[in-house]
Amino acid sequence: MSRQTLKKEPFNLIISGVGGQGNVLLSAFVGEALVNEGFMISVADTFGVSQRGGSVTSHIKISKKTLYSSVTLKGKADVILGMEPVETLRSLVEFGNPDVFVIVNPRPVYPSGGVAYPDLDEVKKSIVKLSSQTKFVSATEEALKMGNPIYANIILLGSLVGAGILPISKESMMPILEEHFPGKMLDTNIEAFNKGMELAGH
Amino acid sequence: MSSIAMNKPGTTVLLMGNEAVARGAIEAGIGVAAAYPGSPSSEVLPAIAGVAKEMNIHAEWSVNEKVATEVAAGASFAGIRSFVVMKQNGVNVAVDFIVNLNMTGIGEGGMVIFVADDPGGMTSSNEEDSRTITKWLDNPLLEPSSAQEAKEMTKWAYELSEAVNLLTFVRGVTRISYTKSNVVLGELPERREKKAYFPELWDMYNPKKSKFTSGPFPIYHKPLHEKLEKAREIFETSTFNRYRGPENPDVLVITCGACTSYCTEAVDELRAGDRVGVLKLGTTWPLPEKLVAKHLSTTKKVLFVEEMDPFVEQSVMELAASLLPTTCDLTFYGARSGHLTPYNEQSTNLVINALMDILGTTYQPRDLTYDREAKEAIKIVPNRPINMCPGCSHRATFWAVKKALQLDGRKGFLCGDIGCYSMGFAGPGFFQSRTMHAMGSGTGVANGLGNLKHFGFDQPVLAITGDSTFFHATMPALVNGVYNNSNFILLIVDNSATAMTGFQPHPGTGQLATGEQATVVDMEGLCRAIGAEVKVCDPFDLDNATATLLGMMQQDAGVRVIIMRHMCQLVKDKRKIPRKYKMHVDSEKCLADTCGCDMLCTRLFGCPGLMVDRETGKASIDEALCVGCGLCTDICPANAIIREEAIG
Numbered sequence: 001m002s003r004q005t006l007k008k009e010p011f012n013l014i015i016s017g018v019g020g021q022g023n024v025l026l027s028a029f030v031g032e033a034l035v036n037e038g039f040m041i042s043v044a045d046t047f048g049v050s051q052r053g054g055s056v057t058s059h060i061k062i063s064k065k066t067l068y069s070s071v072t073l074k075g076k077a078d079v080i081l082g083m084e085p086v087e088t089l090r091s092l093v094e095f096g097n098p099d100v101f102v103i104v105n106p107r108p109v110y111p112s113g114g115v116a117y118p119d120l121d122e123v124k125k126s127i128v129k130l131s132s133q134t135k136f137v138s139a140t141e142e143a144l145k146m147g148n149p150i151y152a153n154i155i156l157l158g159s160l161v162g163a164g165i166l167p168i169s170k171e172s173m174m175p176i177l178e179e180h181f182p183g184k185m186l187d188t189n190i191e192a193f194n195k196g197m198e199l200a201g202h
Numbered sequence: 203m204s205s206i207a208m209n210k211p212g213t214t215v216l217l218m219g220n221e222a223v224a225r226g227a228i229e230a231g232i233g234v235a236a237a238y239p240g241s242p243s244s245e246v247l248p249a250i251a252g253v254a255k256e257m258n259i260h261a262e263w264s265v266n267e268k269v270a271t272e273v274a275a276g277a278s279f280a281g282i283r284s285f286v287v288m289k290q291n292g293v294n295v296a297v298d299f300i301v302n303l304n305m306t307g308i309g310e311g312g313m314v315i316f317v318a319d320d321p322g323g324m325t326s327s328n329e330e331d332s333r334t335i336t337k338w339l340d341n342p343l344l345e346p347s348s349a350q351e352a353k354e355m356t357k358w359a360y361e362l363s364e365a366v367n368l369l370t371f372v373r374g375v376t377r378i379s380y381t382k383s384n385v386v387l388g389e390l391p392e393r394r395e396k397k398a399y400f401p402e403l404w405d406m407y408n409p410k411k412s413k414f415t416s417g418p419f420p421i422y423h424k425p426l427h428e429k430l431e432k433a434r435e436i437f438e439t440s441t442f443n444r445y446r447g448p449e450n451p452d453v454l455v456i457t458c459g460a461c462t463s464y465c466t467e468a469v470d471e472l473r474a475g476d477r478v479g480v481l482k483l484g485t486t487w488p489l490p491e492k493l494v495a496k497h498l499s500t501t502k503k504v505l506f507v508e509e510m511d512p513f514v515e516q517s518v519m520e521l522a523a524s525l526l527p528t529t530c531d532l533t534f535y536g537a538r539s540g541h542l543t544p545y546n547e548q549s550t551n552l553v554i555n556a557l558m559d560i561l562g563t564t565y566q567p568r569d570l571t572y573d574r575e576a577k578e579a580i581k582i583v584p585n586r587p588i589n590m591c592p593g594c595s596h597r598a599t600f601w602a603v604k605k606a607l608q609l610d611g612r613k614g615f616l617c618g619d620i621g622c623y624s625m626g627f628a629g630p631g632f633f634q635s636r637t638m639h640a641m642g643s644g645t646g647v648a649n650g651l652g653n654l655k656h657f658g659f660d661q662p663v664l665a666i667t668g669d670s671t672f673f674h675a676t677m678p679a680l681v682n683g684v685y686n687n688s689n690f691i692l693l694i695v696d697n698s699a700t701a702m703t704g705f706q707p708h709p710g711t712g713q714l715a716t717g718e719q720a721t722v723v724d725m726e727g728l729c730r731a732i733g734a735e736v737k738v739c740d741p742f743d744l745d746n747a748t749a750t751l752l753g754m755m756q757q758d759a760g761v762r763v764i765i766m767r768h769m770c771q772l773v774k775d776k777r778k779i780p781r782k783y784k785m786h787v788d789s790e791k792c793l794a795d796t797c798g799c800d801m802l803c804t805r806l807f808g809c810p811g812l813m814v815d816r817e818t819g820k821a822s823i824d825e826a827l828c829v830g831c832g833l834c835t836d837i838c839p840a841n842a843i844i845r846e847e848a849i850g
């Protein structure tokens with residue numbers, strides 16, 4: 001049983017993005033850290049064909065006492081980590097509520113097949129309207145500065161931890177990054193993680 | 203994930219349902235595991251294969267589910283516990299063997315199939331409830347409600363299988379297979395060096411003695427039913443069946459599998475714990491009738507919550523009918539009453555809705571003003587169609603197909619199949635595939651279409667198949683076509699992996715499930731030996747691929763094979779193969795709306811690496827997504843997309 005406290009029972013985290021952005025990796029990292037902290041969790045990732053460029057979400061239900069089903073109830077998200085603005089809004093519409101906390105990467109991933117993307121400012125406005133606690137983290141931009149858009153998700157992970165809304169700390173995250181990224185890759189990923197923490201105002 | 207092989211009983215680890223199933227089989231001491239990849243079951247076998255050496259297990263990707271089941275039966279006959287893994291469609295393939303296996307019974311080694319169904323068809327070409335099949339097959343069936351239980355059930359299924367001498371099914375669903383949660387590990391068996399031995403007993407008229415051949419059938423069919431009755435007896439006291447709720451509930455919910463937690467959550471959310479009881483069945487076929495009858499006698503209203511077919515619902519109603527008149531004042535709710543649907547996934551919210559109606563209560567999940575604002579905001583959220591990855595070789599193949607069919611001009615078309623290239627029926631494949639059914643069916647259907655000449659049929663017929671699908675089910679259709687003198691072209695898109703399900707190796711890749719080296723089955727040579735004419739192209743050499751295909755189309759006779767060979771982009775990424783080109787759009791040359799191409803590159807060609815610049819309206823490269831395959835250079839009519847050799 002964890003020593004850390006939970007703001008709510010269960011506590012619901014949703015990670016939203018587009019197939020290929022790496023939501024499964026993120027949910028695995030967060031999940032592992034939570035289990036190491038002694039929480040009981042259920043993680044539901046979108047698998048299958050949606051991973052080819054469709055909308056994907058990972059739902060993580062966190063509890064101190066029991067295992068819940070993995071999918072969040074309508075209107076019951078506590079935190080949404082958005083890797084893409086339209087996908088963040090999509091999750092907010094279904095799972096948001098006046099108390100939800102949002103961290104969002106404002107870089108759009110445009111849908112293919114000639115589907116129009118809405119005006120980005122309007123999307124951002126809607127997000128803020130549905131969550132008064134929204135933090136924009138320019139993860140893709142920062143990642144491109146580091147030389148590879150792939151770092152965006154570790155930057156976002158840093159922001160999620162840095163925002164202090166989950167019962168996990170940098171200390172609980174480090175061994176997981178160390179295990180996952182061998183050699184030189186580790187340094188760059190720690191750099192990305194720290195960047196994310198910094199952007200979250202940590 | 204190495205925790206699969208961790209020998210620390212009592213340790214809690216985070217496991218995906220599929221990994222928990224693998225662990226359960228390992229804890230049961232299996233000696234053989236065989237599977238064909240199919241999501242949502244694809245991760246079970248790799249988890250076992252990863253520890254196969256240290257645990258002395260033979261783990262293999264078989265060419266299809268029937269062969270996988272036969273491989274496992276062979277092991278069982280020789281006394282070794284064996285395991286088979288498949289998705290719902292795989293059961294259809296394996297069924298012919300299982301019907302016969304049930305007549306003879308398995309060997310001394312327990313035999314279990316884990317099948318992962320896919321309510322909602324999130325990772326499938328269909329939606330199908332395999333439980334109905336296990337019922338008519340006469341096999342015992344267990345349905346886990348969590349990753350932990352999936353592990354325990356898989357392990358226990360071997361005891362049951364050996365106790366009743368029957369193949370036993372453990373049936374999960376996507377939400378069980380793909381949910382990661384805390385799992386407490388059990389003990390690993392000692393590494394046994396058990397000698398496999400094929401028994402010698404044989405007496406055709408004694409089903410107890412005769413091993414592995416059946417007939418006369420009534421003599422063999424009768425014991426099958428007796429075995430099932432024995433399983434039912436064992437199920438009556440199984441701890442996989444549990445009840446939570448008051449002694450005499452206003453509503454008794456009968457549920458199973460992933461729906462179990464939806465039901466308990468719904469009861470908690472509605473604060474109806476004093477009025478609603480939940481009977482969770484883990485052993486769903488044969489139904490533990492005494493247990494269920496006992497619970498039916500405690501209530502007047504019964505709600506069934508399960509996914510897809512009203513399987514438990516029908517068994518319980520059949521039971522209730524047999525118990526008349528004691529059950530005459532029961533009212534049943536579920537799929538039949540329309541409170542829940544016999545298709546798609548269930549959810550806590552759907553169960554809440556059903557219970558609200560039956561209990562006459564209300565429930566408001568969130569602030570109403572917020573709800574209104576959310577419903578307003580959804581209006582600007584566009585759909586996000588699925589697409590092939592940036593740099594996918596199938597995009598090149600479908601472009602070549604589209605071009606060749608256009609140039610040929612005889613209204614030819616393509617019969618589709620199962621894999622990433624299934625997307626060929628939609629935008630990502632330029633709507634080229636016109637049929638799509640089961641594995642290998644595109645080629646089978648092409649066989650039929652290609653033999654209609656004497657009815658005036660003159661459209662060219664193409665069929666497409668993946669490399670893995672080719673070995674699974676396309677080969678017999680190809681033989682059939684050659685033998686029966688059909689007239690079609692088979693495109694084999696050979697991208698060195700079973701990409702859709704997670705890049706598993708297959709007979710053409712030279713690699714085993716365990717990662718060890720394998721004999722490469724030469725697809726090209728095989729097709730030639732079958733008697734087809736064979737050509738090989740790289741679809742990224744777009745002009746050549748198109749011309750070759752067109753040339754073959756115009757021969758208009760016999761079965762011709764064209765292998766489109768290029769590695770899956772994600773496999774290239776995994777192997778860290780560097781990108782070929784650096785891309786940019788020459789904004790002088792891109793004429794946007796005034797070009798007449800109607801934004802061919804973003805609207806029609808549709809690689810996710812291309813986008814329209816909001817300010818200029820011209821095409822541009824999305825550097826976060828483009829992988830530099832260079833293909834779009836070849837499709838832009840204004841030569842505006844520039845590729846330069848990437849350096850370093």
Ligand code: SF4
Pocket residue numbers: 052589590591593594595596622697701702770771772773
């Ligand atoms: S996984 Fe491979 S085959 Fe599938 S869409 Fe992506 S690149 Fe194409």
Ligand code: SF4
Pocket residue numbers: 592593785809810811812823827828829830831832833834835
């Ligand atoms: S080069 Fe063109 S076709 Fe290839 S990935 Fe980049 S944008 Fe897509």
